[in-house]
Amino acid sequence: MIRRIDLRGRLAAGESLDYRSLVPRAPVDVDAALDAVRPICADVRRRGLSAVKELTARFDGVELDDVRVPRQAIDDALTSLDPTVRAALEESVARARRVHGDQRRAEVTTTVVPGGTVTERWVPVGRVGLYVPGGLAVYPSSVVMNVVPAQEAGVESLAIASPPQRGAGGRPHPTILAACALLGVTEVYAVGGAQALAMLAYGLRDDDGVSLCDPVDLVTGPGNVYVAAAKRLLRGVVGIDAEAGPTEIAVLADDSADPVHVAADLVSQAEHDPLAASVLVTDSEALADTVDDELRTRVAATKHDERVRTALAGEQSGIVLVDDIAQGLAVVDAYAAEHLEIQTRDAAAVAARVRNAGAVFVGPWSPVSLGDYAAGSNHVLPTGGSARHSSGLSVQSFLRGVHVVEYDRAALQDVGGHVRALADAEDLPAHGAAITARFEDD
Known part of the structure; x- marks a missing residue:
């Protein structure tokens, strides 16, 4: 066997x-899948809603009326959820929050010299698109694993995309919607595959130019090889967690x-x-x-x-x-x-x-x-040997380290000669001049 x-x-x-x-x-072979997803992503960028609807009908067999799932449908999914499953999801969320709540890094200020400091601030990504697959199995647990670290990081705007199901009225599986409701996520789209990644990356407008989905800054979540290929293609337009x-x-x-x-x-x-x-x-x-x-x-x-x-x-x-x-x-x-x-x-x-x-x-x-x-722990993890250089999804995935540099006059004057020497060594004299210009009246 x-x-x-x-x-x-x-x-x-x-x-x-x-x-x-x-x-x-x-x-x-993600490279081979790129040939398939490249025209899909280009079509969504160019034609917006019309492209998403046509692609969804072709790949998922669903004729979409609205790409966004109504708030009432999300709330109704939680109301009708099996109490045993709800209790299990609530426990999963509680445990994930305990672990991920301890991952947030503190702001650190280093005094390099008297009068010269560098502060490392950790700033959450502004808007995140979370992809939840819906192929051979249903993954409400992936909702938990994506949303909890984003929320613990302080991300203010979350959008979830998950493939529509023919047996669920053209919406994502009701257990996925229930998990969204449980976590307070109300922006959910019934879109899957490469077209979902393109929608999140480029944003989505209808035929009249009205925005239906604002573009995100980062996309996370697992998917099939076409989702991985779309992530590879769109990296740079948006940040990605990994090519799962x-x-x-x-x-x-x-x-x-x-x-x-x-x-x-x-x-x-x-x-x-x-x-x-x-x-x-x-x-x-x-x-x-x-x-x-x-x-x-x-x-x-x-x-x-x-x-x-x-x-x-x-x-x-x-x-x-x-x-x-x-x-x-x-x-x-x-x-x-x-x-x-x-x-x-x-x-x-x-x-x-x-x-x-x-x-x-x-x-x-x-x-x-x-x-x-x-x-x-988080179950969105590196695959294909990428654990040699990458980590699983965590609060840090949704944070950006920003260095804040603050030197006073004396501290800059003290190091200015070194800055000018390195600028001259790199044949960038204007860099050195930016230092000397501050002390020309001395």
Whole structure:
């Protein structure tokens, strides 16, 4: 069901192993998708509402009357929400607020010299567009994970875009609308895909030039390869959080791990998408064998068995056998998984040695699904190995650091010679003259 990659003994045999190329990963060609999204974004920029309506009819099979969801429909979705689901969402929001509320950085003023200070202020982005996908699954949890850090950062204007559903009257799924209502977000658009990203980036006007959606400064949230391609294309017009690829889990485990837990967690991630990646890295062949057997049982019993089976059998998934946990750490650091579980002896100590992961889940009682919903952490995380250089969504994603420089006359005069020397070294004499001009009457 799931292929194996055996790395045991290869280091001892003198091989130089490139773990990045040896560990499986989903093939995602964002560049190819650019060719598809470029005319879509250009059309939305040029024709506005008419383009969005036509594109929505073509891709989603929905004829839109209004792109913006009425406030009453948002409120009604919360009123009719299953009380059990509402309670779960409220708990998810509360925990996320506790974690993200501690992330806000304080303003810091540094006295460089007497009379010369640099203050770092943290200023929230003015307006943010939050994308909530609506493909194979419904993601009200993504509403929570995008909105809470933006609100904790102090963003004043939030707009959410989510694909319209034919079974929901041409509006986003009612559970997504309910989550918006719960968080006090009232600006919601029934638009998905690349056209939603273009609408948020360029703004949207009707045929008479009336503004229906003001352009945003930053777009966040996961989506399919076309959403990722639209983000790449529009970067610079707006800021983006990341180009999210297919979701992925890596589990680093030894023979102390419970194979039932490991298999269940691999299946849970494969449930997202046929391109989802589930990778087990272990130094125990016995664990690998038992997990393989357990996967067969669990896949047959799960609701989305075809999707899960495709994901587990794909080239992006596999069991990697290593000599020991030290080599296993090297493998998972090279892989830089979106989600990394540590199910070993002394799991906390092993987790402390991890350098590259979107989020790390420590021990048998911290599964990835906890982080998806109710750990308090954020589940919008870097994929495709980008955890080597990027972080997950946080309050900092919505803040800009601004340096405020204030020097008095004496402090500037004291350093002026150095400024002029560096300006001359760079052949920019007017830079130096901007200093000397202030002291010409001395």
